[in-house]
Amino acid sequence: MMSNKPTHKKQALSPSKVLALGFLGIILLGTLLLSLPIASERGVSISPMQAAFTAASAVCVTGLTVVDTANSFSLFGEVVILCLIQIGGLGFMMFATTVLVLTKRRISLRNRILLHETMSMPGLSGTVRAVLRFMLIVFAVEFLGAVILSIQFIPRFGVSKGIYYGIFHAISAFCNAGFDLFGSAGSLSQFHHAPLVLIPVTLLIITGGLGFAVVADLISHGTQHKKLQLHTKVVVVMTAALLLLGTVFFALTEWHNPNTLAGQDATIPSKLLNAWFQSTTSRTAGFYSFDQGQLREGSKFATTLLMFIGASPASTGGGIKTSTLFVILVLLRSVFKGTGDVNAFKRRLPLVLVRTVLSVFLISLVLLSFGAILMSFFEEGRGHGFLDLVFEEASALATVGLSTKGTANYSMGSKIWLMLLMYFGRVGPLTMMLSFSNRHANQLTGIRYAEDNILVG
Numbered sequence: 001m002m003s004n005k006p007t008h009k010k011q012a013l014s015p016s017k018v019l020a021l022g023f024l025g026i027i028l029l030g031t032l033l034l035s036l037p038i039a040s041e042r043g044v045s046i047s048p049m050q051a052a053f054t055a056a057s058a059v060c061v062t063g064l065t066v067v068d069t070a071n072s073f074s075l076f077g078e079v080v081i082l083c084l085i086q087i088g089g090l091g092f093m094m095f096a097t098t099v100l101v102l103t104k105r106r107i108s109l110r111n112r113i114l115l116h117e118t119m120s121m122p123g124l125s126g127t128v129r130a131v132l133r134f135m136l137i138v139f140a141v142e143f144l145g146a147v148i149l150s151i152q153f154i155p156r157f158g159v160s161k162g163i164y165y166g167i168f169h170a171i172s173a174f175c176n177a178g179f180d181l182f183g184s185a186g187s188l189s190q191f192h193h194a195p196l197v198l199i200p201v202t203l204l205i206i207t208g209g210l211g212f213a214v215v216a217d218l219i220s221h222g223t224q225h226k227k228l229q230l231h232t233k234v235v236v237v238m239t240a241a242l243l244l245l246g247t248v249f250f251a252l253t254e255w256h257n258p259n260t261l262a263g264q265d266a267t268i269p270s271k272l273l274n275a276w277f278q279s280t281t282s283r284t285a286g287f288y289s290f291d292q293g294q295l296r297e298g299s300k301f302a303t304t305l306l307m308f309i310g311a312s313p314a315s316t317g318g319g320i321k322t323s324t325l326f327v328i329l330v331l332l333r334s335v336f337k338g339t340g341d342v343n344a345f346k347r348r349l350p351l352v353l354v355r356t357v358l359s360v361f362l363i364s365l366v367l368l369s370f371g372a373i374l375m376s377f378f379e380e381g382r383g384h385g386f387l388d389l390v391f392e393e394a395s396a397l398a399t400v401g402l403s404t405k406g407t408a409n410y411s412m413g414s415k416i417w418l419m420l421l422m423y424f425g426r427v428g429p430l431t432m433m434l435s436f437s438n439r440h441a442n443q444l445t446g447i448r449y450a451e452d453n454i455l456v457g
Helices: 015-035 048-059 075-090 092-102 109-119 127-157 159-174 195-210 212-221 230-254 268-282 297-309 322-337 351-378 386-397 412-427 429-436
Strands: none
Touching (some): 015 048, 015 075, 048 075, 127 159, 127 195, 195 212, 212 230, 230 322, 351 386, 351 429, 386 412
16 A cells, blocks of 8 residues: 655755854864863863863864963974864865865765855866865965065074974964964964064965965956956955054054054064054954054954954955955945945946845844843953953954953853854855855745835935
């Protein structure tokens, strides 16, 4: 007898869900590995919360820490953190694809779709080939950065330690992670007057923050401006503008601050260098060349804005992204000019893109606002100013890693919220929203309502 019961085909997880769960799985694995006794220095006890926070910060390439990385974790623990940074920075699907190719395994259509979503590529054609090309570029840039930094570190720390430090900080910089092994010295503060350290680090940060597709496009058509993709033009213009404006702003506001730019033995070149470094690292890296808690209030707010903007799409950085800010600016221009289209570089931007941009901006802004209120309750009576709370929160959401008060000094409730923000920021607002949605339930029913109007402004 045949059953009349309807059969329900099990639906596969959407690419958005796979990406979100994939990052979560890596964080859990990292937490387990960092909780092992072999991962901590002798005599140091790492709590499950500290291990989880460090793993989340590493996978989400943030750099916020609740324990001193150099003095708390053993060599094994540091290597685990470095691997988490590399996987988190490049995306676990890129890593998985490379492993499959090297082992001569077949890349399924589903995996190609996941790669397409991870890297924000325009189509599925040539996805695997593009991934391998990107990986080659990444490792070449990191290798070059490691060599340059090792040359600077070897005279100070010895050959083996200098090379290890060069490799660790080159990967951390390119992945925009901000983890360092200098302990109580305070990130790159001891290199405040060392251009051959600060400049290579900023170049690694910028390259990683441009996005894989942009770097590849620049390599292919760098001297042929007309052949560059629209996305590449937008990212390059916005990145250059933000770096320049940030440098000028920090130079003007912190020029005479003895605790930041005008430190001991400060010269005009070193002041300009550190203003440039602050402008670069604020957008998503997390390294610092002076104590962020000593910034003037206006500079803290400007740093918060730069962190909120972040890097570019399909890069190792976070934030709402440079292209999002660009679309908002050209949208405002179209409103002021009274034009119906949103145009950029003699191209018309589609309405669905504008809607997506506004959604990403509003979701991030709501999260930041809600979290600031939430953290103000958690930190009541603990001596943290409201701007410091917003600064810390923006740093987590944009996966930057800068802190004015030290993340370890915040309450347990705030740390858990910061972990959630790091995860949300790395996966991305849009991917997170799609992972919770039911696309099949939201398909069009064929009904279109009558158009009407409301007053705004």
